[in-house]
Amino acid sequence: MRKDLVKNVPENVPENIPENMIENVREKSPYIHCITNYVTVNDCANILLACGASPIMADDVNEVEDITSICNALVINTGTLNERTISSMIKAGQKANALKHPIILDPVGAGASKLRTETVERLLREIKFDVIRGNASEIKCISKGVASTKGVDADQADYITEDNIASTVAAAKALSERTGAIIAITGAIDIVADASRAYVIRNGNTMMSRITGTGCMLTAVIGAMCAANLENLLEATATGVSMMGICGEIALQKLQETDGGTASFRIHLIDHMSKINTATMNKFMKIELV
Amino acid sequence: MRKDLVKNVPENVPENIPENMIENVREKSPYIHCITNYVTVNDCANILLACGASPIMADDVNEVEDITSICNALVINTGTLNERTISSMIKAGQKANALKHPIILDPVGAGASKLRTETVERLLREIKFDVIRGNASEIKCISKGVASTKGVDADQADYITEDNIASTVAAAKALSERTGAIIAITGAIDIVADASRAYVIRNGNTMMSRITGTGCMLTAVIGAMCAANLENLLEATATGVSMMGICGEIALQKLQETDGGTASFRIHLIDHMSKINTATMNKFMKIELV
Amino acid sequence: MRKDLVKNVPENVPENIPENMIENVREKSPYIHCITNYVTVNDCANILLACGASPIMADDVNEVEDITSICNALVINTGTLNERTISSMIKAGQKANALKHPIILDPVGAGASKLRTETVERLLREIKFDVIRGNASEIKCISKGVASTKGVDADQADYITEDNIASTVAAAKALSERTGAIIAITGAIDIVADASRAYVIRNGNTMMSRITGTGCMLTAVIGAMCAANLENLLEATATGVSMMGICGEIALQKLQETDGGTASFRIHLIDHMSKINTATMNKFMKIELV
Numbered sequence: 001m002r003k004d005l006v007k008n009v010p011e012n013v014p015e016n017i018p019e020n021m022i023e024n025v026r027e028k029s030p031y032i033h034c035i036t037n038y039v040t041v042n043d044c045a046n047i048l049l050a051c052g053a054s055p056i057m058a059d060d061v062n063e064v065e066d067i068t069s070i071c072n073a074l075v076i077n078t079g080t081l082n083e084r085t086i087s088s089m090i091k092a093g094q095k096a097n098a099l100k101h102p103i104i105l106d107p108v109g110a111g112a113s114k115l116r117t118e119t120v121e122r123l124l125r126e127i128k129f130d131v132i133r134g135n136a137s138e139i140k141c142i143s144k145g146v147a148s149t150k151g152v153d154a155d156q157a158d159y160i161t162e163d164n165i166a167s168t169v170a171a172a173k174a175l176s177e178r179t180g181a182i183i184a185i186t187g188a189i190d191i192v193a194d195a196s197r198a199y200v201i202r203n204g205n206t207m208m209s210r211i212t213g214t215g216c217m218l219t220a221v222i223g224a225m226c227a228a229n230l231e232n233l234l235e236a237t238a239t240g241v242s243m244m245g246i247c248g249e250i251a252l253q254k255l256q257e258t259d260g261g262t263a264s265f266r267i268h269l270i271d272h273m274s275k276i277n278t279a280t281m282n283k284f285m286k287i288e289l290v
Numbered sequence: 291m292r293k294d295l296v297k298n299v300p301e302n303v304p305e306n307i308p309e310n311m312i313e314n315v316r317e318k319s320p321y322i323h324c325i326t327n328y329v330t331v332n333d334c335a336n337i338l339l340a341c342g343a344s345p346i347m348a349d350d351v352n353e354v355e356d357i358t359s360i361c362n363a364l365v366i367n368t369g370t371l372n373e374r375t376i377s378s379m380i381k382a383g384q385k386a387n388a389l390k391h392p393i394i395l396d397p398v399g400a401g402a403s404k405l406r407t408e409t410v411e412r413l414l415r416e417i418k419f420d421v422i423r424g425n426a427s428e429i430k431c432i433s434k435g436v437a438s439t440k441g442v443d444a445d446q447a448d449y450i451t452e453d454n455i456a457s458t459v460a461a462a463k464a465l466s467e468r469t470g471a472i473i474a475i476t477g478a479i480d481i482v483a484d485a486s487r488a489y490v491i492r493n494g495n496t497m498m499s500r501i502t503g504t505g506c507m508l509t510a511v512i513g514a515m516c517a518a519n520l521e522n523l524l525e526a527t528a529t530g531v532s533m534m535g536i537c538g539e540i541a542l543q544k545l546q547e548t549d550g551g552t553a554s555f556r557i558h559l560i561d562h563m564s565k566i567n568t569a570t571m572n573k574f575m576k577i578e579l580v
Numbered sequence: 581m582r583k584d585l586v587k588n589v590p591e592n593v594p595e596n597i598p599e600n601m602i603e604n605v606r607e608k609s610p611y612i613h614c615i616t617n618y619v620t621v622n623d624c625a626n627i628l629l630a631c632g633a634s635p636i637m638a639d640d641v642n643e644v645e646d647i648t649s650i651c652n653a654l655v656i657n658t659g660t661l662n663e664r665t666i667s668s669m670i671k672a673g674q675k676a677n678a679l680k681h682p683i684i685l686d687p688v689g690a691g692a693s694k695l696r697t698e699t700v701e702r703l704l705r706e707i708k709f710d711v712i713r714g715n716a717s718e719i720k721c722i723s724k725g726v727a728s729t730k731g732v733d734a735d736q737a738d739y740i741t742e743d744n745i746a747s748t749v750a751a752a753k754a755l756s757e758r759t760g761a762i763i764a765i766t767g768a769i770d771i772v773a774d775a776s777r778a779y780v781i782r783n784g785n786t787m788m789s790r791i792t793g794t795g796c797m798l799t800a801v802i803g804a805m806c807a808a809n810l811e812n813l814l815e816a817t818a819t820g821v822s823m824m825g826i827c828g829e830i831a832l833q834k835l836q837e838t839d840g841g842t843a844s845f846r847i848h849l850i851d852h853m854s855k856i857n858t859a860t861m862n863k864f865m866k867i868e869l870v
Contacts, residue, residue, distance in 0.1 A: 039335050042622060046791055046843060050841065050842045050843070056692070057619045057659070058689070058693070059662070063696065066695070067692060112356070112357060112360060113353035115356070212345065263336060266843070267843040268843075269843075270841065274841035274843070333622070443634055550847075550851050552854040553848075553854070
């Protein structure tokens, strides 16, 4: 067990989270195939490189099988989807399933339009996902078929708070049971659950919602973490969520020192992803197994 | 009247410009549906977040009505347009018209190709716009059917100068009369006019033309300003134009202090949009009603 | 000859490289039509503006001929290609050929999928390119029809090293002979060759591969350099490659002073492209004619 072996592991990191998950990404440089939206695609590519992975963006139906075959994980993001890319998502997903690559779904805007809701439902029918990461409204939409999303943001009524953690964890576990995917619900408090266990994470800050792409970037990073830590997908996902939050915390501190605004915050966030390591993680992780 | 009520309003801000237009954006967080180009879409999303609004980018014909329905304004930008997105623009525009949402048009490159010129003409026939913002050549193309655009930049022959302000104001008023839209012509000097009144704005600097997306970002910001200030669309537009110019002025000052280049300028520009308020506006606005 | 005329030319710059190639870009402001991928398109537009050119991104088959006609060079990049844009590339390329505009090909991911390999082959059959710039694996794929690309990065087995420079130069010259295009192979060491001459360039650093878009940006910059220096395409290309490397070197120095990460590096890189001039080039160029 970790605590027995490593003297400097702080009390706040649960012992079943392995060390060196980020170092594994840097060492293995996994290739991550992303079929994603054109709003945040550059940020996703850059944060994947920052954490040590190699991004490949490709969405034509005639090449997605080839591309997925040379990669180690697939990330599907439904922002700015369209008829053409939906077919590509299905085809890439089925190929990645056949190859047993981890597949991560970011159901951006599920609930905001009939097209998005139905596409996410179709993706869940035709592809077996390893992780689904969304905000509270997107996950609720998948979970209950209720469309409460305010666009691509979570509806305030759905926010995770100290008061509804228990019920949200229960809902996440139930959804994981039904889909077979790890469920990551992110917001002020984050929950990462499989059917039997759940991590509650309290890293990050509200500044992260004042730039576009934090969620998309996190999903991409989870793809990298899973590709490099295949034996521990739940811990890889939870650690990825915490890591992104920690980068946000360090970025905010840097921002306050330099008197910058939201654009500088984005730069600092990616900067710190390119520098983070297990030592920093151990220092800042706020994560508990519930 | 403003000057009667508020002691610290400087002489340079016309009294018919209401206070707190930017604070209204931050308070109401309007959702802005953007059908825009893939070159500057990330900048548009980030500057909308910086000024307090929430961006939603969606361009598939099967979801644009749903998305526009949950938003407060629609921004249509013709950069990198294609067959697929043109239909989406029409459909979204007609839905937004039915819902009486403000609709802003950025006719990027009108005059640079037959496709762009004809698409802009079609958009103007099938959608009632509230604001049209372009450079001098794009607006001239709409106004006179003359295609003098040098690509996506204004032709030097069309630049607004101290010598042609009067005639440009007259042309803007005439185009507003014909289209029913507020006309915003931006360049070294900016003009924002409806059929009867015009503001001349002298904020900003040439550094703003050394990065891509300043125009696109401004159009998005005008969408946010209009959505949050429905009673004063002319003033919301003029204030948005001035505000963007002021952010450029502060960004340039910051740049000179730090010895940066064009990429840093873009970061500072968005940074300052995330911090600007009415007090700063009152200090720097160079705007007159003509 | 240059060394006879100009006293301060350092020994390290070959005499057949003209001075002021970058100043020519800033003076002529050439319009560069880019049909490129949506991952790095914003960086390409911004670096073109930074070096003094004007970018126009347009990929609809119904406007590419119009757009190319008002431009001075065409850049085709096969990242994120799809059925729709392939037709546009062919049409734009043939028009640019007819107009005798320089055309630059960036065969992103050639070898990574059948679609990319076949599309690059088709582009080479139907368009006469002036410059082809890729990493070692992409160029090898074109040269030998061998698909060894690891996604969009070069396969380590293909890296240019001190040991294989001679054979790589020979292969580049042979490919140039066959295609009629200048061949630019970039990596730790860069080679720029036509059928009879080759430059070996040793500027740049590994940090440049830790952000997305360095290659795409370089290809765009080569388009600008060629458009403004039509009489010296080989030297324009070699100088462009060296210039990008030098910006990377200055950016890294700046980064170390400020303790930044990969996102800051990207900002510094573009910043320094907006400031570079022949004097700086002369100081830092590491280039030899072999």
